Amino acid sequence: MKQDNRVTVAITGASGAPYALRLIQCLLDQDQQVFLLISSAARVVLATxxxxxxxxxxxKAAEQLRKxxxxxxxKLQVFGKEEWFSPVASGSSAPGKMVVCPCSTSTLSAIACGSSNTLIERAADVVMKERGQLILVPRESPLSxxxxxxxxxxxxQGVTIMPAAPGFYHKPESIDDLIDFMVARVLDHLGLEQKLVARWGYSKES
Known part of the structure; x- marks a missing residue:
């Protein structure tokens, strides 16, 4: 079977837009094809x-982001919230991997109940029903x-819940270091190489 180098990335309205942008850049740098979904609230967060x-x-968003x-x-395709004929909407053509980063608690709830009212929710539902890999990066505190x-x-149900809670054992010196910590963990779970952060007990180059 041909290797699937496609990843669906969804950005929702939780705080944490820099995580998403860094993740997308790292995926593109590894020659992954990114199918990008952006909620209306996410555009507000990106601006803020x-x-x-x-x-x-x-x-228009795709044109700006490609630049x-x-x-x-x-390598970078952007789909609207109601593009039901996009590849991510069907189990016959959707990528087997999807990351929602950051994931709002509203999106979390919608995915949990299978509402599929938007393309982000439908894409997540497709990955779950096809037994693919779904990673959610919620950013909320405290949690109810x-x-x-x-x-x-x-x-x-097999979904990876990865709260945006960076560690400090790598001695971060900047906000970018904290962002890289979380992105590195996502890349690890996607099975992709990363040299952003050293693994515990190893040097960064190991």
Missing amino acids: EHGMQLPAAPD YFSASDD TIHLQNMLQLSQ
Whole structure:
């Protein structure tokens, strides 16, 4: 079987836009094809946290992001929230891996109950039903009982819950170091090489 070098990345309205941008850059640097989904709330967060003003139209957003990442048209594709004929909407053509980063608790809830009202929710549902790999990176504190119950339910179905909670044992010297910590963990779980952060007991080059 041909190796699937495609990853769906969804950005939702939780705080943590820099995690998403760094993850996308790392995926592209490893020659992965990124199918990108961006919620309306995520565009607000991107503008607030990163100063990035993305247009609502997917084709315009794709054009801007390809310039930002220096990516080709085939390597970075952006789909709107109701593009039901996009590859990510069907189990017959969707990538087997998906990361929601950051993942809002609203999106977490929708995925947990299988609502599929937006393309992000549908794409996550497809990955789960096809027994693919779904990684959620929630960023919320404190967590309510409802949040924890949703996480438990998804974890029991094989979803990886990876809260945006960077460690400090690598002695971070900047915000970028903290961002890299989380992105490195996501890349590890995707089975991709990373030299952003040294693994415990090893040097960064190991």
